[in-house]
Amino acid sequence: MDNNEKKLSEYIDKLNAEKKPKEHDNPMDSPELEELMDTVRKVRSLREPALPDADYPKKLARAAGGQLRQKSATGERKWAWLAGTAAIAAVAVLVLMLNFVLYPGRTDIVYAMEQAYKEVGAYHGILSIVETNLKGEETLQAMREVWSDNEGRYFVKELEGFQKGVVTVNNGDKKWQVCPNEKKVYVFSAFPDPYRFTLELGNEINDVKDAAKIKPVGEDTVAGRRASVFEILPKGGEAYRIWIDKETKLPLQRQRAMTNAIQYRITYTSIEFSDNIPGEILAYDLPEGFEEIDNNPELLVNNIEEAGKIAGFTPKVPENVPDGYAKDSIAVAKGMKATKLSYVSENKKSRVIILQEKATDEFKPASTAVLGKVGNNTAEIQSPVQQSLGVLDGGILYSGMADICSIRWQESGFEYAVIGDAPMDELVLFIESIEKGPVEIPSGEETTEKPQIKIPVDLGVEENEQKSVDAGHSPWKLDPVYVAQVFVSLKISPEGIEGDYPVNYEDMKVIKNNGIDAIVEISGNATPVRRVYLKKLIRQDSTGIWTVIGYDPVA
Amino acid sequence: MLKEETFKKAQDGDLKSIEEICSSTWEAVYRFIYYKVQNRQEAEDMTQETYAKALSHFKDNSVKIEQYTGFLKTVALNILRDKWRKKKRRGVSVDIETIKPEETAVEDAAETSAQRELIRKALDSLNKEQRMVIELRILKGYSVKETARMMKKKESTIRVLQYRALQTLASILKSDD
Numbered sequence: 001m002d003n004n005e006k007k008l009s010e011y012i013d014k015l016n017a018e019k020k021p022k023e024h025d026n027p028m029d030s031p032e033l034e035e036l037m038d039t040v041r042k043v044r045s046l047r048e049p050a051l052p053d054a055d056y057p058k059k060l061a062r063a064a065g066g067q068l069r070q071k072s073a074t075g076e077r078k079w080a081w082l083a084g085t086a087a088i089a090a091v092a093v094l095v096l097m098l099n100f101v102l103y104p105g106r107t108d109i110v111y112a113m114e115q116a117y118k119e120v121g122a123y124h125g126i127l128s129i130v131e132t133n134l135k136g137e138e139t140l141q142a143m144r145e146v147w148s149d150n151e152g153r154y155f156v157k158e159l160e161g162f163q164k165g166v167v168t169v170n171n172g173d174k175k176w177q178v179c180p181n182e183k184k185v186y187v188f189s190a191f192p193d194p195y196r197f198t199l200e201l202g203n204e205i206n207d208v209k210d211a212a213k214i215k216p217v218g219e220d221t222v223a224g225r226r227a228s229v230f231e232i233l234p235k236g237g238e239a240y241r242i243w244i245d246k247e248t249k250l251p252l253q254r255q256r257a258m259t260n261a262i263q264y265r266i267t268y269t270s271i272e273f274s275d276n277i278p279g280e281i282l283a284y285d286l287p288e289g290f291e292e293i294d295n296n297p298e299l300l301v302n303n304i305e306e307a308g309k310i311a312g313f314t315p316k317v318p319e320n321v322p323d324g325y326a327k328d329s330i331a332v333a334k335g336m337k338a339t340k341l342s343y344v345s346e347n348k349k350s351r352v353i354i355l356q357e358k359a360t361d362e363f364k365p366a367s368t369a370v371l372g373k374v375g376n377n378t379a380e381i382q383s384p385v386q387q388s389l390g391v392l393d394g395g396i397l398y399s400g401m402a403d404i405c406s407i408r409w410q411e412s413g414f415e416y417a418v419i420g421d422a423p424m425d426e427l428v429l430f431i432e433s434i435e436k437g438p439v440e441i442p443s444g445e446e447t448t449e450k451p452q453i454k455i456p457v458d459l460g461v462e463e464n465e466q467k468s469v470d471a472g473h474s475p476w477k478l479d480p481v482y483v484a485q486v487f488v489s490l491k492i493s494p495e496g497i498e499g500d501y502p503v504n505y506e507d508m509k510v511i512k513n514n515g516i517d518a519i520v521e522i523s524g525n526a527t528p529v530r531r532v533y534l535k536k537l538i539r540q541d542s543t544g545i546w547t548v549i550g551y552d553p554v555a
Numbered sequence: 556m557l558k559e560e561t562f563k564k565a566q567d568g569d570l571k572s573i574e575e576i577c578s579s580t581w582e583a584v585y586r587f588i589y590y591k592v593q594n595r596q597e598a599e600d601m602t603q604e605t606y607a608k609a610l611s612h613f614k615d616n617s618v619k620i621e622q623y624t625g626f627l628k629t630v631a632l633n634i635l636r637d638k639w640r641k642k643k644r645r646g647v648s649v650d651i652e653t654i655k656p657e658e659t660a661v662e663d664a665a666e667t668s669a670q671r672e673l674i675r676k677a678l679d680s681l682n683k684e685q686r687m688v689i690e691l692r693i694l695k696g697y698s699v700k701e702t703a704r705m706m707k708k709k710e711s712t713i714r715v716l717q718y719r720a721l722q723t724l725a726s727i728l729k730s731d732d
Contacts (some may be wrong), residue, residue: 005714016696018595039725041593042692049589057581064606336581
């Protein structure tokens with residue numbers, strides 16, 4: 001009986017893991033157990049079924065179509081049939097044929113690459129990424145080992161560079177990133193996975209296919225292989241050059257145009273083709289002593305180009321990294337929509353992050369933030385960060401952490417934030433490295449704007465209020481908008497507020513906040529007050545309460 | 556809506572047409588299979604086998620378009636039955652010629668709905684502890700360890716409880732057959 005209880009329990013576990021139990025293939029010697037397993041399936045049928053990944057219908061069509069052609073149906077998993085050809089031989093044969101038809105021109109080079117790539121089940125290569133500056137000085141930025149197949153699975157291992165040792169894998173079921181320095185394995189869903197890695201052959205060919213213009217510019221030798229060089233003008237974006245291997249008709253090297261005084265050249269220093277990626281390369285295995293982190297909101301990438309491809313825009317990069325800081329990492333965060341460039345100080349004590357994303361909403365600063373300017377745009381300045389809005393709201397808790405400051409603003413359809421545990425003037429240096437306009441941080445000087453009607457203040461009462469807030473009561477007094485809302489609401493209903501406030505929080509806008517004085521403007525017709533003037537009377541930091549010192553009535 | 560031309564092209568092995576057919580019909584077929592096997596891995600494989608068999612058969616015969624999903628489900632059902640039979644070492648191959656898709660489709664919907672009602676009723680007749688263990692382990696998919704923690708019981712007790720609960724359910728469902 002004990003044994004049957006265990007078997008039944010393992011059967012349930014297997015179904016819960018969405019795997020085929022061995023009992024479905026092998027006959028059971030216990031009719032009772034078989035009946036109970038049948039009952040498990042019946043009960044489980046009340047659940048909504050687990051559906052396959054989004055690309056399943058495509059895989060299904062390819063596999064079923066292949067079987068239709070082959071007219072052989074075995075009971076095994078058949079995804080691999082496409083890769084079942086001897087890829088190297090096929091590429092070679094195809095190339096021989098294509099050599100007769102390939103001459104410079106859009107259709108032919110795209111066609112040749114597409115046909116050659118069709119025959120590739122998988123490939124294994126070593127990529128080098130070289131950075132060239134304006135003086136023509138070259139530095140090897142990274143070396144990476146890559147495996148990729150035509151079903152979207154891949155393996156990338158950073159061999160050299162600032163992310164040395166990091167391994168990123170997508171095996172079709174899950175995607176993970178092994179970070180040896182942190183002893184952590186970050187797990188992501190396998191889909192959607194918009195971008196694999198720089199110079200991934202499939203993506204590269206698609207980019208050329210979609211280009212506005214393709215121009216042959218000559219021949220060259222790359223990594224000992226003869227290559228035709230083409231200049232590609234994408235629809236939107238800068239022209240770049242691509243080297244196509246004359247023998248395999250597949251991309252061998254790409255060089256981007258010089259941007260921000262830096263040019264990248266990515267080269268396959270070696271590449272070989274095979275039927276598929278070896279199983280052990282794609283097997284998920286948590287190394288001993290490593291912690292698995294699920295639902296990681298960030299994905300580390302190797303370079304700006306990868307970050308841009310994933311996020312869907314080219315992020316701004318500091319023209320000159322402020323003295324004393326060095327690049328630490330590049331990541332994509334917030335549902336892969338925001339880029340995150342991290343810099344660390346030489347003594348490793350301070351870290352500054354530049355976050356960027358496409359602006360989706362009108363810029364609304366945090367109600368507790370000091371307001372400044374970046375260029376002509378309003379900037380939200382928080383020291384420390386108290387509310388994580390906009391690009392700061394990315395699943396990572398910046399707010400509530402001591403000594404973390406941020407400056408956030410929008411410019412030409414993008415939202416930016418520079419955030420870090422560094423002094424405010426160092427954050428400003430980072431902003432100046434990506435923005436042309438001046439950065440204005442309020443100095444906290446007395447405001448020149450005076451209320452039409454002054455409200456008398458009892459400092460003794462305010463001191464007691466401050467103590468009460470320090471003890472954890474009425475935290476809303478730290479938010480000038482809430483304080484103004486309560487003030488205006490009591491003007492409307494002097495006898496007290498019941499239910500909802502008569503003026504909405506959304507109708508109130510901070511038009512000035514230098515950290516000591518604030519002015520809140522109220523829109524709409526429901527209010528007798530147009531502007532509320534507030535001041536931090538007791539303590540002038542983020543823990544100081546706001547007090548109403550006057551107001552302007554509706555004219 | 557799938558066009559007759561798409562089916563014709565699919566018969567000739569045109570990948571785009573096969574993709575079109577698969578993308579508009581796969582979910583009903585997959586759900587039908589999943590309902591029987593209750594795991595994603597097997598359901599994906601069997602859906603694939605179903606399409607391979609159906610398309611292969613389709614190449615030599617003609618089936619009305621509107622009956623296609625019903626036809627696919629019937630192929631799937633026959634593959635399922637065949638598998639169970641083979642498991643019991645009494646292998647019988649699928650006789651695809653005898654399929655009446657319109658019957659399968661109707662039977663399937665009515666049968667499923669009635670079956671679910673019976674299962675729900677059977678679950679209601681379990682005692683509180685038994686029902687809870689079934690809900691946590693099978694309907695919500697918790698592990699024995701998690702279930703034990705939630706029910707404040709030993710893991711071995713959970714295994715005994717779930718075994719007995721399933722025995723009770725099996726006997727209720729059997730008496731309803």
